[in-house]
Amino acid sequence: MTKAVSYGDADVILHLFTERLGAVSAIAHRAKRSDKLAREPLHTLQVTLDEREGRELMTLAESRLATPRLALLSSLDAMELAGGALALVRTIAPPRVVEPELWARVVALLDAPSRVALAELGLRALSIAGFGLELHACVACGAPCPSGKAALVSPERGGVVCRACGGGRLWLSGEARAAIARAGEGACGALDEGHIPRAVEIVSLALAAHGGVVDSRRWATMSSR
Numbered sequence: 001m002t003k004a005v006s007y008g009d010a011d012v013i014l015h016l017f018t019e020r021l022g023a024v025s026a027i028a029h030r031a032k033r034s035d036k037l038a039r040e041p042l043h044t045l046q047v048t049l050d051e052r053e054g055r056e057l058m059t060l061a062e063s064r065l066a067t068p069r070l071a072l073l074s075s076l077d078a079m080e081l082a083g084g085a086l087a088l089v090r091t092i093a094p095p096r097v098v099e100p101e102l103w104a105r106v107v108a109l110l111d112a113p114s115r116v117a118l119a120e121l122g123l124r125a126l127s128i129a130g131f132g133l134e135l136h137a138c139v140a141c142g143a144p145c146p147s148g149k150a151a152l153v154s155p156e157r158g159g160v161v162c163r164a165c166g167g168g169r170l171w172l173s174g175e176a177r178a179a180i181a182r183a184g185e186g187a188c189g190a191l192d193e194g195h196i197p198r199a200v201e202i203v204s205l206a207l208a209a210h211g212g213v214v215d216s217r218r219w220a221t222m223s224s225r
Contacts, residue, residue: 003041003090014060015090016047019103023093024049026058042072042082042110069110081113088122091207092129101186102128116189119196122203123184131210133202134159135172135181141165148174155205170205172198 003015012031016024026049044067050059072078085106093099102125109117126132135151137144139159145151151160154168160177161168172180180199182190191199 003086013057016045017086017089017093017103017106018047019100020098021049022097022099023089023095024058025056025095026060028060028063031060041086042069042079043067044069044107044110072110072113078113081115081118082110084118085109085113085121088118088125088203088207092125092131094129099128115196116191116193119191119199119203120183120188123180123199124186126203126206127184127186129210131158131206132184133181133206135177135184136160138162138165145177147178150174151177153177153202155202156209170198170201 005013005015007013007027010030012028014026014028016026018024026047043065045063046066047060048062050061052059069082072082089102089106093102105121105124109121123133133153133155135145135153137159138161139154139157140161141164143162143164145160145162150171150173152163152168153159153170153172154161155170157168176195176198179190179192179195180202183199
C-alpha cells in the first residue's frame with residue numbers, strides 16, 4: 001500500500017502497488033471503524049480485490065498483514081527513505097501495468113532502506129517507465145560521449161546534450177556519468193554516497209519534466225537527507 005485517504009465518514013480509499021496488478025486504487029468500506037486493516041503503508045498486505053464493471057475503483061474484499069515492518073517505525077531516517085520510495089512509485093507507476101522489477105526493488109528497499117538504494121531505485125524507475133536518460137551520446141545530434149569524459153546533462157531533454165547543441169544544466173564527471181548510467185541500466189551497487197546528490201537531482205528534474213512535480217519534490221527532499 002502506498003497511501004490511504006479518508007473518504008466520507010467511514011470509508012478509506014487505498015492506493016496500492018501490487019505484485020500482480022501494478023498500481024491500483026480500491027475503496028475499503030467501513031475501514032475507519034475497524035482495526036482489521038493495517039493502514040500503515042510501510043507494511044506489505046495480502047489483499048483480495050473485487051472489480052465490478054462500470055466502477056472506477058476496485059473494492060477491498062479482504063486484507064491481512066503479510067509482511068510487517070515494525071523496525072521501520074522506530075527510525076525516522078528509515079521511514080523517510082521508505083516514504084521516498086512510495087512517493088516515487090505513486091509518481092511513476094502507471095495504472096494496471098505489472099512491473100515485477102520495480103516491485104522487487106521497492107520491497108528490497110522497504111526491507112533494507114538506504115540512501116544509495118533509493119537513488120538507484122529512482123534512476124532505474126525512470127528507465128522502467130520509459131524515461132531513462134541517454135548518457136552515452138548527445139540526445140540532440142547523436143554525437144558519442146567518450147568513456148571517462150565529463151558531460152553536460154539535461155534531465156528535461158533526456159540525457160547528455162553536447163555544447164554544440166546547447167549543453168545541459170548539470171555537469172557530470174566521467175566517473176559519475178558511468179555510475180549513474182549503470183544504475184539506470186539496473187546495476188545494484190553502482191552508486192556510492194558521493195553520487196547521491198547528483199543522482200537525486202537528475203531523478204527529481206526528470207520526474208518534474210514528465211508531470212511528477214509534487215511527489216518528485218517530496219522524493220528529492222527525503223532522499224537527499
